Amino acid sequence: MSERRGIELCGVPLRGRVLNGSGTFDAIAAHRVFGDELYERFPFDAFVSKTITLAPRQGNPPPRLWETPAGLINSIGLPNRGLQGFLASDLPRLAELPVPLVVSVMGFSLDELERLVRAVSERDEVAMLELNFSCPNVETGLIMGADAGETARAVERLRPLTEKPLIVKLTPNATDPAAVGAAAEGAGADALSLINTLKGMAFDPRSGRPWLGAVTGGVSGPAVRAVALQQVHAVAARVAIPVIGMGGIQSGRDAADFVAAGATAVAVGTESFRDPEAGARVGRELAALLEERGAESGAGGAARLGA
Amino acid sequence: MSERRGIELCGVPLRGRVLNGSGTFDAIAAHRVFGDELYERFPFDAFVSKTITLAPRQGNPPPRLWETPAGLINSIGLPNRGLQGFLASDLPRLAELPVPLVVSVMGFSLDELERLVRAVSERDEVAMLELNFSCPNVETGLIMGADAGETARAVERLRPLTEKPLIVKLTPNATDPAAVGAAAEGAGADALSLINTLKGMAFDPRSGRPWLGAVTGGVSGPAVRAVALQQVHAVAARVAIPVIGMGGIQSGRDAADFVAAGATAVAVGTESFRDPEAGARVGRELAALLEERGAESGAGGAARLGA
Amino acid sequence: MSGARRTRAPFGRRRAIVAEARDLGAYRLVTALDTGGPQDPRPGQFYMLAAAERWGAGEGERPYLPRALSFARARRSGEGVLLDFLLEVVGPGTERLAQLAPGEGLWLTGPLGVGFDCEPSGTPLLVGGGIGAAPILALQDELGEAIAALLGFRSAAHAEAASLFAEAEVCTEDGSAGRRALVTELVRERLDRDGDRTVYACGPPAMLEAVRALCAERDVRAQLALEAGMACGYGACFGCVVPARSGYVRLCVDGPVLDASELTDAGVPEAGR
Amino acid sequence: MSGARRTRAPFGRRRAIVAEARDLGAYRLVTALDTGGPQDPRPGQFYMLAAAERWGAGEGERPYLPRALSFARARRSGEGVLLDFLLEVVGPGTERLAQLAPGEGLWLTGPLGVGFDCEPSGTPLLVGGGIGAAPILALQDELGEAIAALLGFRSAAHAEAASLFAEAEVCTEDGSAGRRALVTELVRERLDRDGDRTVYACGPPAMLEAVRALCAERDVRAQLALEAGMACGYGACFGCVVPARSGYVRLCVDGPVLDASELTDAGVPEAGR
């Protein structure tokens, strides 16, 4: 078993390359369930919060889940306490985690985004911000991330508000994610992350009616991996800033494919549902593979293999 | 086992609801392999040709295939004899099939498309044309199908050239397929078909380099079914013309989901690779399910179930 | 008898071994030897299970995610604990679990969730409907044999599960075993006789809602073990919510046992069920 | 001996039954009883195979598509035919096929493709490399026992496959069985002795290319059975092309046996192999 090597992501030192996908690991709930063991063997090298919004949200009506061939559709709908609740209750607890904290935010207007970014970046506990421009579960979630112009305008407006690194999370439900990624870079984003879930739907086999309470949802898991690899490859070829690749990663092998596609770091999402420690396993396996390939170029090295 | 009920698709009577996906069944090769039995038990209710182009094409360099979790990536690249070769060699043989013939065409400019549509629609053997605006394997394939304006312009230009029904095949690699579908309808399309393959990519586990000769390809099979259902649902909600739904259909159950999503007919693609008779099996199972649900409203009925 | 409603799970999933597996009428009883977890899960808690081999099997490429199962009985065995799971086969996941043979590996995460509050006010009344009998068995083990369980089943084949109980009164929908009745009728009769009780119930949504309404009417305290589709079982996905008075609650971390007073409707079925 | 290079397949896939399965050194020999297909597939033809159960098994959710396998031997049996498949486990598909036990079901489409031209000019020279021995065995059965096959293997464990042949000269890369040599050296020696031959070869890309070049040099006719990744096996997907003088040809319908003269390079490996 090979040691994970540290990297630097947007100037933030990380002990390895594996993050969680936003919304796929609730460190506070997991601590309630698993106790301090969670902190002692924390599976990720940085922790990304569930996406928060300005106002509190209940999320979508159930059912919210549907299993597909090698995948999962979810229609969670961004339940969260809202900015104030997050800062008051969640942030202090997330600050106890043994790894840097990334806070994911989504705004339904540029003003909302401004308020979110200002308030979150004031807090020392926060290492980076992720702008979720892509959640397919909320009606307006698409607007910014599917369009290069919208994305550029939003990032330009937010960029001056914080000195903390800004990660833009792209939506895969777009004609040209690479163009959107390039626009984000041009406007000052420090990193890009992708993919978010693909829009998807399922029908109740008994009634023939849509299964999900919210009718449509987002697909994740191994089923989307090939799509994610293509988008990461296309985006990484267009930008110089680091890319955080995700979508169906189950193993270090899968993660190595994302590195080969041009990702500097990776995130594990749905696989954590099958195995709460998946992030740690993926990290170990990935480190071993990269070492084998001689691609680890010391701390801070953003190894781009292959192609 | 329930009998398939006939339907009418754009005025063309079909003995059932199941077509093949363009490029996933070569009736001429299959006749060489399986002999006349193929015609006696032809699995589809209409036959869609592989997409043809104006000039002959060799297709992409191998390898062209990669198996993914519950799916397949292909980078075939539209090998075909070109328009003249198709009309001279393939068309007479396809005319022997016991079902109506749909010819799929792709042009790299409006002029090319014009020439293709004119020449193909002159032939009595052809019942309908499908405009492949969506093939992700050919560089320029994206242009028309991902953009509502482009699609409208193309269909407007082609519409007057033929009295035969025009089916527009949409690309799923688009921000808003429903808008593109609505534009096609507005410009005079008689039907829409979707989804084509999702852009995807794979890496050679040994070398870490892109596996496919053409670097990227298109994903099909059960892995894309949830995405296809969502797009069919969104498109069918926006248009009044019939929708031909496809993407990962393996059974009548799956096909019934597409009907529930708003499809009038369905197409079977990758599943035919696993089972050459899959189209017939899906047709039988679908007919039985629709009958159970009481949705078969006689010949020509475009049953929309559920939602 | 202890007041704790939750025994903490070790972090991560671990491999357990199938010690025994047999049919029990219409159900399947699978016993796993778990040497990596606590020996004292609390009644009503559950585990996330996946077969170590052939998970992802079958033409349909499911099951993919682990499946939630209440333990029906826990017995210490050397360093470990023998966990009985009572299974009803309803789809690919339960089918694969029902195929497990002794010696096969099983991924296990748990115990998870909040179990029953085992300090009843008044006499406890144990109620199980169908496969919902599983956690009720664990509860009877905990509360002591004197407490009979009221169990309702579809048919005699299902009612064989009652044989696991120290004491049970059985009814079936078709009268093929025990009284021909819905278990809620038995509950109503008991409450008519003696209303100073805490009702503990697990079963299908319609039954739970009938029990909830009955108890609400009479101001009887009720602890209900609900079900919802789960992807993770440890609060990660926010997928398993049910509507409670306080809003949506995640059944895997705030339940699966909820106090009836938290609910306005315990009969929230998944779409179309 | 017949001139036909192709026996036609019935339309569709059919269910065959595994009659026997055993290890043969490093390989696995699986015998299927096929009662739905022709009794006379031609040497070099292949079938698409998938296990009827548990295809789509395993953590990685593969295999999904059927796998191409040459038949190694065909024997009439009552109304059907016993088909021997010689398997090398290289991934999830061959692994699952190698797990098949007698009595299990198997989806079969075939026989497919164009086999060897069994009307040689000159003396036939049979050459097999590794798992490529499989169709060479069928060819030896067809041509008659007098024709020895030259077989090259990695090691003695692989060379056990030679025991199936009526006559064979074996070499191994490590010298653990037969001569320590590459099989192409044996081919060169034979051609040096007698050049009036038709060479029939199947094996890894590098070997096939060496044989092709050798034969081209000496104007010896060669029939080569190639491999390519296949999704369908019957010309539907256009995925299995190899570059030939005439352009890309679909190996499943225009091959897998190609005349060496059609090729400029028989060593077209899949990416990275």
Ligand SMILES: Cc1cc2nc3c(=O)[nH]c(=O)nc-3n(C[C@H](O)[C@H](O)[C@H](O)COP(=O)(O)OP(=O)(O)OC[C@H]3O[C@@H](n4cnc5c(N)ncnc54)[C@H](O)[C@@H]3O)c2cc1C
């Ligand atoms: C806390 C808890 C404890 C439980 N305890 C037990 C127990 O002790 N014993 C027991 O037998 N069961 C128990 N269950 C129920 C058990 O978890 C489910 O029956 C099981 O998950 C079903 O999985 P499956 O693959 O067999 O069937 P699935 O097909 O996954 O699910 C069955 C039902 O889910 C829906 N469904 C159908 N297709 C899909 C799909 N593609 N994706 C998502 N949903 C679909 C349908 O309504 C279907 O009837 C418990 C559940 C919970 C939440």
Ligand SMILES: Cc1cc2nc3c(=O)[nH]c(=O)nc-3n(C[C@H](O)[C@H](O)[C@H](O)COP(=O)(O)OP(=O)(O)OC[C@H]3O[C@@H](n4cnc5c(N)ncnc54)[C@H](O)[C@@H]3O)c2cc1C
């Ligand atoms: C005409 C013909 C006849 C054949 N006859 C025989 C025979 O008689 N006996 C025999 O043992 N074999 C034979 N083969 C080869 C056999 O078909 C392959 O070994 C088999 O398909 C491999 O499948 P797998 O699932 O075991 O391995 P896979 O993992 O699918 O494939 C093995 C190789 O394919 C590549 N690969 C890896 N991952 C993937 C992926 N995700 N998708 C696609 N490719 C991948 C890699 O190069 C890997 O080494 C024949 C092939 C052909 C075309």
Ligand SMILES: Cc1cc2nc3c(=O)[nH]c(=O)nc-3n(C[C@H](O)[C@H](O)[C@H](O)COP(=O)(O)O)c2cc1C
């Ligand atoms: C249940 C669930 C909830 C999610 N919630 C969020 C979210 O709040 N914000 C976000 O940016 N992405 C969210 N995602 C997307 C994931 O972060 C990730 O981009 C996606 O799932 C692909 O990775 P995976 O296939 O490894 O899961 C969610 C995904 C799932 C499955």
Ligand SMILES: Cc1cc2nc3c(=O)[nH]c(=O)nc-3n(C[C@H](O)[C@H](O)[C@H](O)COP(=O)(O)O)c2cc1C
């Ligand atoms: C090997 C292969 C070749 C294809 N070729 C074409 C094509 O020539 N024209 C086209 O419109 N679609 C083509 N498609 C897309 C299919 O017609 C279909 O839209 C897609 O595969 C989704 O359906 P499925 O999941 O059932 O395969 C091809 C798909 C595959 C797998």
Ligand code: FES
């Ligand atoms: S099952 Fe994932 S939060 Fe409850």
Ligand code: FES
């Ligand atoms: S394998 Fe599909 S065309 Fe040859």
